[in-house]
Amino acid sequence: MKTRALIAALALALSTAPALAETVRMAVTTSFENSGLADVLLPEIQEELGIEVELLVVGTGQALRLGEAGDVDAVLVHSRPAEEAFVAAGHATHWREIMYNDFVLVGPSGDPADVASAETAAGALAQIAEVDAAFVSRGDNSGTHQKELALWAGAGVDPETLGGSYNAVGAGMGAALNTASGLNAYILSDRATWLTFGNKGDLALLFSGDPEMFNPYSLLPVNPERHPHVNNDAVMELEAWLVGPRGEELINAYTVLDETLFVHSAVPQ
Structure with a gap:
């Protein structure tokens, strides 16, 4: 009886425990991190999507190398020629412009x-x-x-x-x-x-x-055909949120010293 009661208690605890958050590892540029925008976006992403975004803060070149190696699920960078070459080489499924500054x-x-x-x-x-x-x-x-x-x-x-x-x-x-x-x-x-x-x-x-x-920032999901372990489903959820109305609202509203730092520029598909 004690064993049955213990099993029942464990089952109840598991059924009522909060679901573990999805995790997306994303390599981002130092300029994105320095701007402070991540401190605004990431808590909202976790609350609304249940996705915890872990940032690896590096330069664009290193971010793309991390993506090429499959060490991250996505990259957020700002060098269009390098982004296009990254996609053409099959390292990402696509690039999606999110916002720009200058x-x-x-x-x-x-x-x-x-x-x-x-x-x-x-x-x-x-x-x-x-x-x-x-x-x-x-x-x-x-x-x-x-x-x-x-x-x-x-x-x-x-x-x-x-x-x-x-x-x-x-x-x-x-x-x-x-x-x-x-x-x-x-x-x-x-x-x-x-x-x-x-x-x-x-x-x-x-x-x-x-x-x-002009300085556009784009999200590049790492190609799951190259790296099956990447969390592509969560990256797609994240992308949809960033390009959608909530991402647009938060990005456009973010200011420092009364100056807007980024302009949301994603085009719905």
Whole structure:
């Protein structure tokens, strides 16, 4: 009788225990993490979907390598050429744009290269090179680093020829901004990280608005045919939530210092 009672009690406990949350491991860029948006989205995702999202915060290049190896279920990055190549190689089922912000050029408030007068981002970098002003690069193959290199190419400048004035730190956006603040140097940053960055020192936002500095973020589900262990069903639920009305509401409402950091840009399918 005692055994039966114990079994019945265990069955009752199991039937009334809360269901364990699904888990999605997602590699995300440092700029997404630095913005603080994850602190808004992740609790809502867990409450509404029962999905716990574990973030691996790295640069875009490393995020895609984690996806290629099947070490995560999805990646959220911001480098469209790299995303398209990732899908074309079969590592992801597709890419889905979720939101965008933009890149900005930050530098000494005195602006020795007069980048504030430039008409394009490439022109601003050309002026920085011309006066041999200090510049800090993330140098980490992130989406921001790739955009920076594309802008240097547009300026007709190889940054490797800039010598000691070009400082590649091989670190995330926050660490790179700290270096730029310490050196009073120019740097390319995403707007969200710049707005939330606390150690601005004498740095100021000097140039923005060039269409070449548009910065879309996309979700890429890792291909379950390559890696059957990935939690593709939960990733699909997560994607539908992010592109839907609740994701749109929270992303568009998120502000820092009364400035909107991201614009929801997903197109329903």
